[in-house]
Amino acid sequence: xxxxxxxxxxxxxxxxxxxxxxxxxxxxxxxxxxxxxxxxxxxxxxxxxxxxxxxxxxxxxxxxxxxxxxxxxxxxxxxxxxxxxxxxxxxxxxxxxxxxxxxxxxxxxxxxxxxxxxxxxxxxxxxxxxxxxxxxxxxxxxxxxxxxxxxxxxxxxxxxxxxxxxxxxxxxxxxxxxxxxxxxxxxxxxxxxxxxxxxxxxxxxxxxxxxxxxxxxxxxx
Amino acid sequence: xxxxxxxxxxxxxxxxxxxxxxxxxxxxxxxxxxxxxxxxxxxxxxxxxxxxxxxxxxxxxxxxxxxxxxxxxxxxxxxxxxxxxxxxxxxxxxxxxxxxxxxxxxxxxxxxxxxxxxxxxxxxxxxxxxxxxxxxxxxxxxxxxxxxxxxxxxxxxxxxxxxxxxxxxxxxxxxxxxxxxxxxxxxxxxxxxxxxxxxxxxxxxxxxxxxxxxxxxxxxxxxxxxxxxxxxxxxxxxxxxxxxxxxxxxxxxxxxxxxxxxxxxxxxxxxxxxxxxxxxxxxxxxxxxxxxxxxxxxxxxxxxxxxxxxxxxxxxxxxxxxxxxxxxxxxxxxxxxxxxxxxxxxxxxxxxxxxxxxxxxxxxxxxxxxxxxxxxxxxxxxxxxxxxxxxxxxxxxxxxxxxxxxxxxxxxxxxxxxxxxxxxxxxxxxxxxxxxxxxxxxxxxxxxxxxxxxxxxxxxxxxxxxxxxxxxxxxxxxxxxxxxxxxxxxxxxxxxxxxxxxxxxxxxxxxxxxxxxxxxxxxxxxxxxxxxxxxxxxxxxxxxxxxxxxxxxxxxxxxxxxxxxxxxxxxxxxxxxxxxxxxxxxxxxxxxxxxxxxxxxxxxxxxxxxxxxxxx
Numbered sequence: 001x002x003x004x005x006x007x008x009x010x011x012x013x014x015x016x017x018x019x020x021x022x023x024x025x026x027x028x029x030x031x032x033x034x035x036x037x038x039x040x041x042x043x044x045x046x047x048x049x050x051x052x053x054x055x056x057x058x059x060x061x062x063x064x065x066x067x068x069x070x071x072x073x074x075x076x077x078x079x080x081x082x083x084x085x086x087x088x089x090x091x092x093x094x095x096x097x098x099x100x101x102x103x104x105x106x107x108x109x110x111x112x113x114x115x116x117x118x119x120x121x122x123x124x125x126x127x128x129x130x131x132x133x134x135x136x137x138x139x140x141x142x143x144x145x146x147x148x149x150x151x152x153x154x155x156x157x158x159x160x161x162x163x164x165x166x167x168x169x170x171x172x173x174x175x176x177x178x179x180x181x182x183x184x185x186x187x188x189x190x191x192x193x194x195x196x197x198x199x200x201x202x203x204x205x206x207x208x209x210x211x212x213x214x215x216x217x218x219x220x221x
Numbered sequence: 222x223x224x225x226x227x228x229x230x231x232x233x234x235x236x237x238x239x240x241x242x243x244x245x246x247x248x249x250x251x252x253x254x255x256x257x258x259x260x261x262x263x264x265x266x267x268x269x270x271x272x273x274x275x276x277x278x279x280x281x282x283x284x285x286x287x288x289x290x291x292x293x294x295x296x297x298x299x300x301x302x303x304x305x306x307x308x309x310x311x312x313x314x315x316x317x318x319x320x321x322x323x324x325x326x327x328x329x330x331x332x333x334x335x336x337x338x339x340x341x342x343x344x345x346x347x348x349x350x351x352x353x354x355x356x357x358x359x360x361x362x363x364x365x366x367x368x369x370x371x372x373x374x375x376x377x378x379x380x381x382x383x384x385x386x387x388x389x390x391x392x393x394x395x396x397x398x399x400x401x402x403x404x405x406x407x408x409x410x411x412x413x414x415x416x417x418x419x420x421x422x423x424x425x426x427x428x429x430x431x432x433x434x435x436x437x438x439x440x441x442x443x444x445x446x447x448x449x450x451x452x453x454x455x456x457x458x459x460x461x462x463x464x465x466x467x468x469x470x471x472x473x474x475x476x477x478x479x480x481x482x483x484x485x486x487x488x489x490x491x492x493x494x495x496x497x498x499x500x501x502x503x504x505x506x507x508x509x510x511x512x513x514x515x516x517x518x519x520x521x522x523x524x525x526x527x528x529x530x531x532x533x534x535x536x537x538x539x540x541x542x543x544x545x546x547x548x549x550x551x552x553x554x555x556x557x558x559x560x561x562x563x564x565x566x567x568x569x570x571x572x573x574x575x576x577x578x579x580x581x582x583x584x585x586x587x588x589x590x591x592x593x594x595x596x597x598x599x600x601x602x603x604x605x606x607x608x609x610x611x612x613x614x615x616x617x618x619x620x621x622x623x624x625x626x627x628x629x630x631x632x633x634x635x636x637x638x639x640x641x642x643x644x645x646x647x648x649x650x651x652x653x654x655x656x657x658x659x660x661x662x663x664x665x666x667x668x669x670x671x672x673x674x675x676x677x678x679x680x681x682x683x684x685x686x687x688x689x690x691x692x693x694x695x696x697x698x699x700x701x702x703x704x705x706x707x708x709x710x711x712x713x714x715x716x717x718x719x720x721x722x723x724x725x726x727x728x729x730x731x732x733x734x735x736x737x738x739x740x741x742x743x744x745x746x747x748x749x750x751x752x753x754x755x756x757x758x759x760x761x762x763x764x765x766x767x768x769x770x771x772x773x774x775x776x777x778x779x780x781x782x783x784x785x786x787x788x789x790x791x792x793x794x795x796x797x798x799x800x801x802x803x804x805x806x807x808x809x810x811x812x813x814x815x816x817x818x819x820x821x822x823x824x825x826x827x828x829x830x831x832x833x834x835x836x837x
Binding site for chain 1: 231232237238240241243244245470472473474520521522523524525526556
């Protein structure tokens with residue numbers, strides 16, 4: 001049960017699709033660990049009494065949302081051929097988990113969560129609000145200097161300002177359905193939530209789905 | 222149902238992953254390609270139901286048949302129940318998300334009496350009439366299996382047929398019978414049930430009429446159909462079928478989240494309080510090679526990192542040592558851990574546990590069940606105080622610091638002295654612990670209330686009155702007020718209800734329905750259990766719970782389950798009951814056959830079926 005050395009680091013870009021939207025981040029991690037064991041990849045483990053597989057996700061995704069370009073770093077204790085590893089892994093992934101790329105990255109890079117600065121979301125709404133109305137609501141939100149909000153969490157109510165977390169926001173129609181596109185801050189200090197944004201826009205009742213389409217890194221890393 | 226309506230619901234309930242399916246190894250079959258559609262229902266949460274070994278076995282068994290489709294459904298938690306009702310969405314299976322009413326057969330797994338109200342919830346949420354008598358050919362056949370079926374009478378109003386014993390063979394026979402009759406012109410449910418009753422191990426309650434004496438005792442249980450068997454004997458598989466190859470891997474963390482391979486069915490110990498020990502006879506051991514193959518196959522198919530070897534008494538399995546050695550050899554380097562539930566109280570068990578947990582010594586559990594030597598002889602738990610102390614000694618010496626001890630309170634013939642003996646024993650074990658682990662030695666003492674069960678030597682016994690149980694709990698509380706001892710007990714109201722339902726008769730059907738109407742749900746969950754609703758329902762039906770719990774039955778009383786047989790003879794149970802009262806213990810049937818009747822019932826050439834000769 002000795003701790004293993006990490007000799008290779010793989011970055012996996014994957015999608016968590018609609019089938020898996022109700023699976024929590026913790027459950028998703030376990031699903032990955034099991035898929036990796038089924039694929040018999042030589043995953044490195046943490047030290048200690050309860051060794052855990054060394055895989056690190058860029059950012060947790062809330063229950064109910066999907067992600068099309070999620071990121072995960074996998075540490076291996078033996079080097080593998082990328083093509084063979086991908087082939088072994090792909091057949092073991094449950095429906096709703098799709099890998100789009102596996103690349104090798106430098107072992108010494110900072111950890112994935114430490115590199116994240118922001119995330120982009122695609123938010124689908126039910127038919128109702130017109131393009132003009134969307135545009136007006138978006139413009140009004142962007143014009144505000146602060147958007148104080150209170151968010152209930154299991155550990156109490158937290159007050160925060162949503163406005164500085166909204167880096168970009170656009171609204172429009174796609175095939176007749178209203179759609180929002182937002183870039184929200186997501187780093188160690190604060191993370192903007194797209195559902196909070198929708199609520200602030202007064203569009204909560206129309207919310208259909210939230211997809212994280214991109215995770216952005218800090219410049220310089 | 223409309224996908225978006227469901228999505229809308231799921232986004233608003235806690236743990237929506239309970240209701241969304243799509244797990245690895247779950248089976249999606251084409252609906253139209255199957256002749257028979259079978260819904261396997263578990264009347265508790267997803268997390269509890271997914272931990273049940275039996276349902277997993279039947280799921281794979283049914284789906285291995287090309288023309289049968291089997292899907293799963295679990296009891297929706299309160300918020301989901303409300304959401305389904307409010308959204309007008311019928312309860313559906315996880316795989317195809319089709320409403321239950323579209324299935325041909327709906328089979329419930331009844332493992333615990335306190336799940337009964339959830340069966341009604343599930344039927345209701347599916348839009349299916351609760352009463353079997355109100356369901357015609359247009360509704361699914363509702364059946365049930367599981368250990369509660371050894372006295373299914375309280376559920377007789379709601380269930381069309383009960384399967385008694387091992388389900389592996391009889392379930393397929395039932396499905397085949399159904400498929401054949403359904404396809405023929407003039408199909409009728411009544412005809413199917415009459416024919417199903419001829420299958421060995423099938424009990425159709427509507428084919429029997431129960432009459433009562435003025436005092437509430439049963440006068441007779443008479444077949445109303447000339448083909449209905451006089452006694453329905455449970456079904457067994459003489460040779461254990463291979464364990465499932467591809468168990469479903471849940472996304473959510475479930476109670477038993479690991480590979481679980483059954484190494485043995487049945488138990489040879491003959492503890493008189495233990496229903497499982499009586500009704501799962503005969504002992505059948507699975508060859509070591511077959512266990513090893515199953516573990517390998519399941520690990521490869523699931524990606525689990527833990528293996529549990531399942532049986533009623535794992536250390537009694539005759540191949541346990543070679544099995545564990547081979548598992549260790551093979552899996553220790555792969556960081557796969559092996560766990561062994563149901564340890565016997567002896568040094569051998571500690572040694573095995575030590576082998577398995579070289580690094581992390583989480584805790585060891587032993588079950589002396591009673592405090593005094595006398596009372597342990599009464600219940601035939603052949604463990605002496607010396608055994609327990611030696612076992613504790615071995616455990617603390619091997620590095621364990623926490624030991625968990627299980628006891629029961631309210632056993633037949635029990636006195637306050639017997640309960641004081643629990644305290645003495647616990648203190649003695651703690652003294653041993655302090656010698657080896659000093660102040661770090663910890664004991665968890667769990668005390669449950671004894672509930673007499675059908676088909677055991679104590680099936681005639683009175684359950685100890687609640688006041689006496691309370692007094693004896695207080696004795697333990699007073700005697701064991703020690704920093705290193707953590708004392709816990711089962712909830713008394715829960716035990717009383719379990720006592721009523723486990724030996725109840727058909728009149729309780731009305732009580733179950735009324736309690737459910739009043740709002741009883743998830744009675745096995747402390748945060749949901751409402752004993753007041755059950756008290757009201759019993760009261761409305763004019764039934765006294767003490768009639769079922771605290772009343773000792775006479776030898777010749779017609780017990781509600783007297784038309785059902787576990788293969789163990791009534792005379793054996795009665796003899797054991799008599800020996801018990803005289804404080805005489807009986808032997809482990811691996812050493813000498815006690816003539817329990819199972820051999821004759823099933824015409825067994827060998828019993829117990831151990832590995833000698835069959836083994837490696």
